[in-house]
Amino acid sequence: MEFPIIFWSVVLWMIFWGIVGSIGSRKAYLRKDLDTSNAGYLGAMIGAATGPFGLIALWIKTPKASKGLMIAPPIAAFILLAISFAFADPTNHCVSNGSFVASQISNGIILGILYGFMALGLTLIYSILGVVSFAHGDFYMIGGMAAYYVTVVWFPGINPLVGIGFACISTFALGALFERVFLTPMYDGRIERPVEYGILVTFGLAFTLQYFIAATVGSNPVKAKRYFDFPRIRWPSKEDPWLLKTSRGNMELFDTISISNPRFTAAVVCVMVLLMMIYFLNRTWTGKALRAVSLDRDAAAIAGINPNRMNMLAFALGGMLAALAGALLVQAFSWLPQVGAIPAMRSFVIVVLGGLGSLPGAFVGGIIVGLVESAGTGCVPNPQRAASYIPAYGGIVLLLTLLLRPTGLFGRRFSGGAHGKFG
């Protein structure tokens, strides 16, 4: 960075006015006897974006938190940050090289779709059971392992769809079994503090699964073959007389954006499964029943839905979604028993950012986290340091969300379902 002072002074300025804004606005709203639930968030964002000028206006007018007022300040703050970065470091790739930016954005979106897909399962579980499943990363790992075993070890050369299907079915069964055996005492008041029980018991499951796989498979990394080759069309030549040929490389768009094959296929499948999930949740009886239980358990029970069965379905389905992501990504990454820890942490960040229990929030949150991460990796001057800071970017997003707006982007303020009852 050439002029780091510019960037860091802007950052400090924003943090300072953000803190002032979040504390002051709460007081300003309280003095006028208004709803303070969004005041801290509004104050922090307007303070960060406009400094004292916007804050004074906010404290005088104390407007209602409309949608535009909620969205515009963070965007303005982001633009301010980006401009100061561009001035501080004019030779950085992120500033001077347009194609680099384009490829970072496309990579970020693809990564975000995959993260969002993982988080989808977690948020489904939370919205219905009220449990943050700490075993989510291990379902992801199990899915990858199952797909690897089917396609490489047991039946080499078999259609990868069989492997993916096996991964889904086995984790669905595992999730359902676990829910029946360990989570049922949560529902009928046999346990005093069900939320903590849920955290601890899924924590135990994560521990057991991870070491079980480490003990049976071993700790050496494994990797599956690529499921699918991109077709590539080219003119026939003497050495290469075929018109249509498959290639294993990356997909190149306009010579600038390069997307790796496994990630791209995984992202496409994830989007398709997401559309199926939306159809399932909105158009089928079972899906509607799931949503009904997440809104209000008792009312759903009166309407003839068995909430306990929906709990089982939700936990199994959530685990299956994570496993599906794993089965699709085992062709992209080396697979270890500990591989689930990183995506699990990302999923926690995403579900909190999107709002615990909100399905669209999981996807939007996933894409935001993917973009933040690729910006953080691509733009920080020292690449080695940038890479080792990756876990921190997610952590900062998580902490900021929890401090400023614990309900997340799309969170319901008054949630029903299990978490409303137990919370």
Added chain:
Amino acid sequence: MTKQQTPLIMGIVIILFFAVFPFVYTGTNYPYVMHIIIAGFYYAILTSSWSMLSGYGGQFSFGHMGFTGIGAYTTALFCHYIYLSPEATNICTEFSIGSQYLVFVNPIGITSSTLVQDCLREALTIWDGSVQVTPMPVWLGIILGIAMGGLFGLLIGLLVLPLRAAYLALFTLGFTEILRAVISSELAITRGQAGLELPMLFENGINLFGKHYDKTDKIPPYFVMFFLLLICLGILYWLAQSKFGLFIRALREDQDAAAALGVNTTKYKIMLFVITSMMAAAAGAFFAHYIGIISPNNLMILQMSLVVSMAVIAGIENIFAAAIGAIIIEFTLEMLRSSFDIPIIGIEVDMTIWRLVVFGALLMITLRLSRNGIIAPIITYFSRGHVAEETVAKRKTSNANEESA
């Protein structure tokens, strides 16, 4: 001896056992066994303070290892970068204090020591042995570490005030994750995964009761950890017995109801965080000085899950059960580090990995079947077992009185 005195007597017996153990035990694996017990004490401090935080106070924090790391890294950085020198080096950043100079060594990161030297080493080469620099005392570093742990505990306690249950767990998890990422990324200062070396607890050895102990001897750190554990347990027990314990249990059961009945929930929640994180930081600082090296892997989620599992298996709502359980589990886990053959199938089972599978399964089963853990109900059976019988007897007599009246 009545039934309810049994836990007290057992406690005294256990303390006496650990007090005489290092002098009585004479196995060939003496240093190994001593090391395991010291590690057991370390985990016992973490587990009992975590059980205070989550079992009594209901604050499910996954950031306990983070506080351990703060304590350990504070003292490590302090001992690594600050020295006292009688003469000015003129190369380093330094301040004069009386006749001495406080020298701040410049961080050089992980480099071969022959190529790049920090400013103090350069100065030492120039002086060529004519000047003796003294490292800062270890105890000062440890005190700083504990204070820093308390400070961060205060900060986290303030930040998590509005958060409950799952949100709190995620927040503290994110905090630990950031801390770990920062420590492993700032190679220049913390040396990242390579780890930071610390002076031993008694760098020049120590004379105790007319006997000299070398710096690698296990007995001094053993008793340091043992007394630290006893002090922590004493403080925790006193807190649990006092009004403080009552208030934080009220906080756990229903925060709103407690606030409505006049408990200052903000104050007690923050106090709880500060006290437990200071204990974690103390344990981390002492243990880091005993081990002699600290790396960010000590903050990993795996370590946290060990502490959580120990607390849950032993009994999360009883600090003594948690401490005893931690020592027993640590000992068992270490003893299981072996492999054996299953005779009929002829498969070699490597217990080094399988022990953790069994451990995880035990955690789940304990949670499912006995929510207060395994050791806590035993203590309760002895200390409060008579309560039920007495109540029944009282009811009978009062019923009889009513009938006769």
